[in-house]
């Protein structure tokens with residue numbers, strides 16, 4: 213495996229002037245209404261959408277109602293009663309990303325989706341996988357295992373001066389015409405960076421590489437369109453910015469890829485056993501699913517998808533990015549606090565460190581005043597945090613239910629925990 217160049221990322225200059233247009237962005241998010249339908253919004257200052265966001269009351273009641281239906285009718289009978297609603301989940305997922313319903317497979321997580329798709333590609337020693345430095349830990353572990361056990365050539369793509377995939381270097385790499393899979397994390401777990409997925413798509417397409425996007429942190433956060441990105445496959449999870457139940461996710465497989473991609477372990481859900489040694493795969497992406505799944509959480513995912521569509525992906529994106537800009541600027545004004553997102557980061561994931569205080573300790577201190585953030589250690593991203601020599605960051609991620617009072621509480625709590633911003637007598641006592 214080739215190492216990436218490390219010293220690429222400078223801390224964000226969050227105090228730099230920003231075009232007024234960015235702050236005037238057209239935003240029509242009704243925060244009060246979002247809070248009213250989100251029980252948890254009134255119980256803590258929750259800044260962990262990138263871990264698992266707060267679901268709406270409708271998402272939760274849909275899941276519970278179906279469990280009650282199963283209690284009364286039995287699992288199979290309850291599923292039959294909700295068949296139309298279950299089918300509508302595929303339509304909603306497809307509508308959100310500009311795909312068609314047969315190109316959607318529902319999984320229990322993004323990692324399952326990535327694993328099933330990578331396995332189905334059946335890479336061999338003649339193949340090369342080019343992965344972004346922002347690749348999520350579980351996906352990286354799978355790719356490294358493929359490299360070790362199947363002799364696949366794994367290359368971590370070089371990064372540009374902003375810490376993003378270097379598209380020109382990717383272009384040069386793919387120019388040798390070797391069969392390649394390019395896999396990119398749209399937004400990583402470990403910083404607010406956004407990969408240039410559309411430009412990567414253009415290069416991948418020109419060289420005939422298969423292009424997979426991990427949109428786990430971007431669906432429900434940014435407006436995502438698979439044709440604009442030009443990806444062959446995309447995978448995401450339900451519980452993060454999409455605000456779905458835990459244990460849900462979905463994948464998109466472009467119909468042209470679907471025609472030549474078969475699961476390594478077909479399941480009765482996606483295949484019909486037609487003779488002693490024969491079977492037929494479903495023509496749709498459901499060929500990658502398993503029969504057994506939680507119907508209750510699928511239905512909850514469907515509600516979350518419809519809510520995301522109603523809210524409007526463009527409005528959500530501009531509102532979240534505007535708030536993130538404010539948060540980055542405000543954090544960077546607190547003595548002893550450094551925003552460590554790569555320069556130019558704009559997403560609603562904001563990472564920072566507090567001088568002299570371990571990230572885990574910051575998280576605990578903030579939790580004691582009901583401000584929920586998480587620490588992300590370098591073991592969740594060796595090609596990113598490891599390469600930047602940052603052992604751990606504090607991650608605050610914003611969603612549409614976070615109001616001004618939440619932001620004020622977060623900033624006050626961070627100020628309170630930073631030794632550099634506390635009076636000297638308090639630090640030394």
Ligand SMILES: Cc1ncc(COP(=O)(O)O)c(C=O)c1O
Nearest residue numbers: 321322323348397400401428449
């Ligand atoms: C960028 C990214 N990709 C993939 C995953 C894995 O998602 P899941 O836990 O649904 O498998 C995560 C989880 O945090 C993530 O942040």
